[in-house]
Amino acid sequence: KQEVTQIPAALSVPEGENLVLNCSFTDSAIYNLQWFRQDPGKGLTSLLLIQSSQREQTSGRLNASLDKSSGRSTLYIAASQPGDSATYLCAVIHGSSNTGKLIFGQGTTLQVKP
Amino acid sequence: DTEVTQTPKHLVMGMTNKKSLKCEQHMGHRAMYWYKQKAKKPPELMFVYSYEKLSINESVPSRFSPECPNSSLLNLHLHALQPEDSALYLCASSQDGTGLLRPAWNSPLHFGNGTRLTVT
Numbered sequence: 408k409q410e411v412t413q414i415p416a417a418l419s420v421p422e423g424e425n426l427v428l429n430c431s432f433t434d435s436a437i438y439n440l441q442w443f444r445q446d447p448g449k450g451l452t453s454l455l456l457i458q459s460s461q462r463e464q465t466s467g468r469l470n471a472s473l474d475k476s477s478g479r480s481t482l483y484i485a486a487s488q489p490g491d492s493a494t495y496l497c498a499v500i501h502g503s504s505n506t507g508k509l510i511f512g513q514g515t516t517l518q519v520k521p
Numbered sequence: 522d523t524e525v526t527q528t529p530k531h532l533v534m535g536m537t538n539k540k541s542l543k544c545e546q547h548m549g550h551r552a553m554y555w556y557k558q559k560a561k562k563p564p565e566l567m568f569v570y571s572y573e574k575l576s577i578n579e580s581v582p583s584r585f586s587p588e589c590p591n592s593s594l595l596n597l598h599l600h601a602l603q604p605e606d607s608a609l610y611l612c613a614s615s616q617d618g619t620g621l622l623r624p625a626w627n628s629p630l631h632f633g634n635g636t637r638l639t640v641t
Binding site: 439441443448449450451452453456458496498507508509511512513514 | 525527552562563564566569577579609611613615627628629630631632633634635637
């Protein structure tokens, strides 16, 4: 059974700091991995999607890496800003899935202090 | 602003009421989803529609009844709910859909902002 874990559960950093959020999964047979952002009381915003054949994806100040063999992904946020404060969720689709069901981690709640 | 629109934003209903949640997208996506999210928990998949046909039902109780009238609309009909059904209900869509062949789940999901449901 695929399980997704995110560490830490919460993180507080000063503005301007570079930071890394971690995501691990127990079964390396994934189809893809996605990182989402969720603001309080809002829906999820897709940040980055990494296919199983890819090693990383970049969008602006965000960089996500994927190491399937070790079952790990990281989300790197450069020069953090208060507007980055949110909960960040990673999710995987199992490689043999015929449903496209996302399996989510519990999320990391990030606070960036001005 | 999200490209997936959900109405209403908030809903309070009694256990004997019948209500409906609505979701609309105009991105031409052929897969649409209902997720349920409890406080401080990740979303849980309820239903998936692909090409307007129900393809996945994650063993959801029959008091939740989905409907996909056309490729742009997705409804969730609610009847005889319980207080524990109170949650944020999220609709999502994606470009890919399942079919007879193995689906290419290559497109990210686009979520709406959800309907905050309270059952009294």
